Amino acid sequence: MTSRIFGSGIRRREDPRLITGQATYTDDIKLQHMAYAAIKRSPHAHARIRSVDTSAALSAPGVVAVYTGADTDGVLNPIPCAWVVPDSDVKTVPHPAIAKDVVRYVGDAVAVVVAESRYQAEDAIDLINVDYETLPAVVNPEAAMQDGAPQLHEDAPNNQAFHWVASGGDTDAAFSSAEVVVRETIIQQKLIPNAIEPRSAVATWLSATGELTLWSSSQNPHICRFVTFLVTGVPEHKIRVIAPEVGGGFGSKTPIYADEMIACFCSMRLGRPVKWTETRSENYQATIHGRDHVEYVELAATREGKITGLRTKVYAAMGAYLSTAATGIPTILHGLIYAGTYDIPNVKADIYGVFTTTTPVDLYRGAGRPEATFLLERLVNLLADELGLDPVEVRRRNLIPKFEDGHDVAMGITYDSGDYELTLDMALEHVNYQQLREEQARLRESNQYMGIGVTCYCEICGLGPSQVAHAVGFGAGLWESATIRFHPTGTVNIFVGTSPHGQGEETTFAQILSDELGVAVDDIEVIHGDTDTTPQGWGTYGSRTTAVGGVAVALAARKIRDKGKALAAHLLEAAEADIEYEDGKFFVRGSPDQSKTIQDIALMANLAYDMPEGMEPGLEASAFYDPPNFTYPFGTHVAVVMVDPENGHIELRSYLAVDDCGPQINPVIVAGQVHGGVVQGAGQALWEGAVYDDNGQLLTGSMMDYALPRAHMLPDIETLSTVTPSPHNPLGVKGIGETGTIASTITIYNAVLDALKPLGVTHLDMPLTSEKVWRAIHQRG
Amino acid sequence: MYAAEFDYHKASSVAEAIQMLGQYPDAKLLAGGHSLLPMLKMRLANPTALIDIGGISELKGITVNDGTVTIGALTTHQEIAASQDIQNACMVVAEAAEGIGDPQVRNRGTIGGNVVHSDPASDWPTVLTALNARFVIQGPGGITHRATRTVNASDFFKGLFETDLKENEVLTAIEVPRLNSNQLAEYAKMAHPASFYAVVGASVVITVENDRCTAASIAVGGMVPNPIRASSVESALVGQQLNAESVRAAADLVANDLSGSLMGDFYASADYRKAMAAVETRHALMHAIGLAHH
Numbered sequence A: 001m002t003s004r005i006f007g008s009g010i011r012r013r014e015d016p017r018l019i020t021g022q023a024t025y026t027d028d029i030k031l032q033h034m035a036y037a038a039i040k041r042s043p044h045a046h047a048r049i050r051s052v053d054t055s056a057a058l059s060a061p062g063v064v065a066v067y068t069g070a071d072t073d074g075v076l077n078p079i080p081c082a083w084v085v086p087d088s089d090v091k092t093v094p095h096p097a098i099a100k101d102v103v104r105y106v107g108d109a110v111a112v113v114v115a116e117s118r119y120q121a122e123d124a125i126d127l128i129n130v131d132y133e134t135l136p137a138v139v140n141p142e143a144a145m146q147d148g149a150p151q152l153h154e155d156a157p158n159n160q161a162f163h164w165v166a167s168g169g170d171t172d173a174a175f176s177s178a179e180v181v182v183r184e185t186i187i188q189q190k191l192i193p194n195a196i197e198p199r200s201a202v203a204t205w206l207s208a209t210g211e212l213t214l215w216s217s218s219q220n221p222h223i224c225r226f227v228t229f230l231v232t233g234v235p236e237h238k239i240r241v242i243a244p245e246v247g248g249g250f251g252s253k254t255p256i257y258a259d260e261m262i263a264c265f266c267s268m269r270l271g272r273p274v275k276w277t278e279t280r281s282e283n284y285q286a287t288i289h290g291r292d293h294v295e296y297v298e299l300a301a302t303r304e305g306k307i308t309g310l311r312t313k314v315y316a317a318m319g320a321y322l323s324t325a326a327t328g329i330p331t332i333l334h335g336l337i338y339a340g341t342y343d344i345p346n347v348k349a350d351i352y353g354v355f356t357t358t359t360p361v362d363l364y365r366g367a368g369r370p371e372a373t374f375l376l377e378r379l380v381n382l383l384a385d386e387l388g389l390d391p392v393e394v395r396r397r398n399l400i401p402k403f404e405d406g407h408d409v410a411m412g413i414t415y416d417s418g419d420y421e422l423t424l425d426m427a428l429e430h431v432n433y434q435q436l437r438e439e440q441a442r443l444r445e446s447n448q449y450m451g452i453g454v455t456c457y458c459e460i461c462g463l464g465p466s467q468v469a470h471a472v473g474f475g476a477g478l479w480e481s482a483t484i485r486f487h488p489t490g491t492v493n494i495f496v497g498t499s500p501h502g503q504g505e506e507t508t509f510a511q512i513l514s515d516e517l518g519v520a521v522d523d524i525e526v527i528h529g530d531t532d533t534t535p536q537g538w539g540t541y542g543s544r545t546t547a548v549g550g551v552a553v554a555l556a557a558r559k560i561r562d563k564g565k566a567l568a569a570h571l572l573e574a575a576e577a578d579i580e581y582e583d584g585k586f587f588v589r590g591s592p593d594q595s596k597t598i599q600d601i602a603l604m605a606n607l608a609y610d611m612p613e614g615m616e617p618g619l620e621a622s623a624f625y626d627p628p629n630f631t632y633p634f635g636t637h638v639a640v641v642m643v644d645p646e647n648g649h650i651e652l653r654s655y656l657a658v659d660d661c662g663p664q665i666n667p668v669i670v671a672g673q674v675h676g677g678v679v680q681g682a683g684q685a686l687w688e689g690a691v692y693d694d695n696g697q698l699l700t701g702s703m704m705d706y707a708l709p710r711a712h713m714l715p716d717i718e719t720l721s722t723v724t725p726s727p728h729n730p731l732g733v734k735g736i737g738e739t740g741t742i743a744s745t746i747t748i749y750n751a752v753l754d755a756l757k758p759l760g761v762t763h764l765d766m767p768l769t770s771e772k773v774w775r776a777i778h779q780r781g
Numbered sequence B: 001m002y003a004a005e006f007d008y009h010k011a012s013s014v015a016e017a018i019q020m021l022g023q024y025p026d027a028k029l030l031a032g033g034h035s036l037l038p039m040l041k042m043r044l045a046n047p048t049a050l051i052d053i054g055g056i057s058e059l060k061g062i063t064v065n066d067g068t069v070t071i072g073a074l075t076t077h078q079e080i081a082a083s084q085d086i087q088n089a090c091m092v093v094a095e096a097a098e099g100i101g102d103p104q105v106r107n108r109g110t111i112g113g114n115v116v117h118s119d120p121a122s123d124w125p126t127v128l129t130a131l132n133a134r135f136v137i138q139g140p141g142g143i144t145h146r147a148t149r150t151v152n153a154s155d156f157f158k159g160l161f162e163t164d165l166k167e168n169e170v171l172t173a174i175e176v177p178r179l180n181s182n183q184l185a186e187y188a189k190m191a192h193p194a195s196f197y198a199v200v201g202a203s204v205v206i207t208v209e210n211d212r213c214t215a216a217s218i219a220v221g222g223m224v225p226n227p228i229r230a231s232s233v234e235s236a237l238v239g240q241q242l243n244a245e246s247v248r249a250a251a252d253l254v255a256n257d258l259s260g261s262l263m264g265d266f267y268a269s270a271d272y273r274k275a276m277a278a279v280e281t282r283h284a285l286m287h288a289i290g291l292a293h294h
């Protein structure tokens, strides 16, 4: 090819409408006769509902209807969990859309008011009188499994939601014969995802046709349609789910929530469109949270620093119910990647999923992999300390050597490609590691505490082969789809089953197609997010959209090219075998003047008056791509921090991310994903954390208390990259949406602990707030 | 985040606002709305009516004369931060304003609303206490009080979300004594990472003559609902030559002024706040005497 737009950092095509306020989000949808729903939520973490008195609310101004669990019971099926990991005794406890007997977290729905206006609905909510018998709460997943702990579900003794064990090699032998063992207890605190757009749903039911349309701030409208069928019973072909502009999700808009189903129920009851949009306070209580593990982890090694075994016991909170993908996160997306970039022959994960009286936990950027990377990289640093080695040296001694086409690891998965030492070398050289260590030593002499954190990570994403999805209990396919449609004038629509919501695929997919078929990016529109217009697909999460959906676009384009060749041969009166294609032109080999552009072909295919015998009119092709494997991006991140011992303040001085996601379609978008990811991971290390009291009340109930990173709290983030293509897909691309979050939390954490080393501090719980650091330094317990 | 129903009235003068306060018993004055509206939306406050004083021009603006800087109650934090007059007469006030919240908060929030709200995490109470500011209050007048009165900072702040403001009174202005050329003033705060409100704040005003401190006025916020005057630190400083050692020794004495039970929460415990009171006091003093940089 002469000119490739693949690899060029063109501006995101989605930005002008977002920046100028012309985008349409779910809450912007307004329909004739639309009514507004507001949901009454439990103020208690755990309580029995004695009675619900809705009479005052029903007679309040503007109120159309009030429904409770008694109304939805038997009409709406329970909200299902779509990922049931096998052989793990998963307790798929019923999750009613509206609680009828028991509420199990602050925010559990107990009633819904539908009114002529949002304000009237909110006012009427206060008039609903619920008589509760409060029950004891339990917020810590390890505590929830102890004898005598409050029980959430009859069918889940000891609150055990599942027990998943996976291993490779002989871990117990590795530990009993180990020369060195290091151990740590890690609390992965609960996090609140905080997408800038709160969740929203507009449901409209047409009784005459039996059609249900649902606008939903969803990352995966096709899965939403499927679940809407399961919950409402409306057949799938009569349901249309539209995800219009979606203002971020970070995984939190992957699950299908009770709230959307309640909106559907209300519309079906009332025969009117019903809108529900959460407030930010509701977002904090009723949109899923992330992480929330208590982990006991240990690493076995030789005195030379060669790692021989890794073993964990993890209590992973599920919250009150099993959310859509909940069981897969601390298991498949966590345990399988334990060995990271290291050659560790013996690995074992022993994971308990546990019900607690808190907001359900589900996919949050990185989902399972930040936790895995954290525990591994923390243990490697502890090993280095134990052996008196530089942490980088220990990493070097264990890195898997470069491989281009598959590497089997103990947990039974096969990494696609990797060159871990390359990113490590690039990172160390860029930050001048040796010089940093010298500076650190100098500063320590004057009681200034600088710390360096270095992380080598590799992660599993680009979900994924459908066979594997089935084998690990995921109730959906994980292939992707694209339909390319040429219009007579040569412009193109691409219809995709993925559902981007900020990641920039309207730009990168157009870049892929532009290269494949020689069409200008401006002549391409990418259509997504509507189950009626797009082909079946499984959505945007798990860094899969480009690695799976982008490949589908390329494959569909190649079908178009094949048809174009045949049509060009006909028009140029040449044999098809003699037609060559380059840069949007089909020409006869040896005589490039005899040619047809893709636009000529599109016009003829649409007018269709001069087609070869038997060829169908139109220029349209679909491809469905099921990847043979996941992708395994990797890299090295380096953080430098300063810690002020007098007040415990941490200053993030610099941050470097060296990532390898294979060939980059648009390096500016890649850098953007890395920046955002790094910042979100920094949030977990330094500021964020859902704090509950013993009664299960969320103390960090708003942005006044839950500290999100802001620009001035961060240094310039530097990004570099290496390019190791994935052998598994024709574009060689790997996911990049989550790597920043996966690597940065532990990188910053290790940097802080490195800074505190001379002060004797070896452990801190996240987030590393000033007081915690100060207490550890001054040993005030 | 939807407020319960309320009536809305717009006052065009202070007199009208006072008259409306009398007329609508459960009403609240609305200035920038940055403390009041969140309370309404969380349904922590449910006034029957709001009286919008936002359009009253006599409550706005900054004037400097002789010894006093007068700041209208309705002046926004941003206007204060940007005011050349304030920067000349009392730089610490401009700097404190600049450190409040974020641009949205500074553009809407007013100094009057801030002090009347009397939030223990606010910056103004601490800064204005150290500066010995006076609060100008206008009311309907009557047997018990005059129509216009002026209250010292130490009498104005009366507890958690409480001030000396009586029923149907409006705060019209804040008078800050102009700093002399031999006075140094600084404010140092530990900002909460979520809201940027002050977890701990220390404000210092020191007078230096012939290299020695001759007077000191120091207030610390974030300990109890209202600012505390750090009199132990003040008296330790007076007569001293100011340097890193004397400042540290004096600042450490702040603990003596923090008796009784202190505030604490899951972000910052009472113990930590107490220790940070000394740190922030020292920071403010070091900045004031030019031994530290911003």
Ligand SMILES: Cc1cc2nc3c(=O)[nH]c(=O)nc-3n(C[C@H](O)[C@H](O)[C@H](O)COP(=O)(O)OP(=O)(O)OC[C@H]3O[C@@H](n4cnc5c(N)ncnc54)[C@H](O)[C@@H]3O)c2cc1C
Pocket (backbone or CB within 6 Å): B028, B029, B030, B031, B032, B033, B034, B035, B036, B037, B038, B053, B073, B074, B099, B100, B101, B102, B105, B108, B109, B110, B111, B112, B113, B114, B115, B116, B117, B119, B121, B122, B123, B124, B165, B169, B170, B171, B172, B195, B196, B197, B198
């Ligand atoms: C995100 C956020 C961050 C913030 N960060 C900070 C910070 O870092 N530091 C800080 O100090 N503050 C901070 N604030 C508070 C901010 O400064 C507010 O502006 C201030 O507290 C209230 O001022 P207002 O004009 O908005 O008052 P309003 O909210 O309109 O009113 C507050 C109260 O004062 C009463 N009132 C207002 N004006 C008068 C008057 N003239 N006479 C009598 N009563 C009156 C009202 O009736 C009400 O009870 C923050 C606020 C937010 C939302």
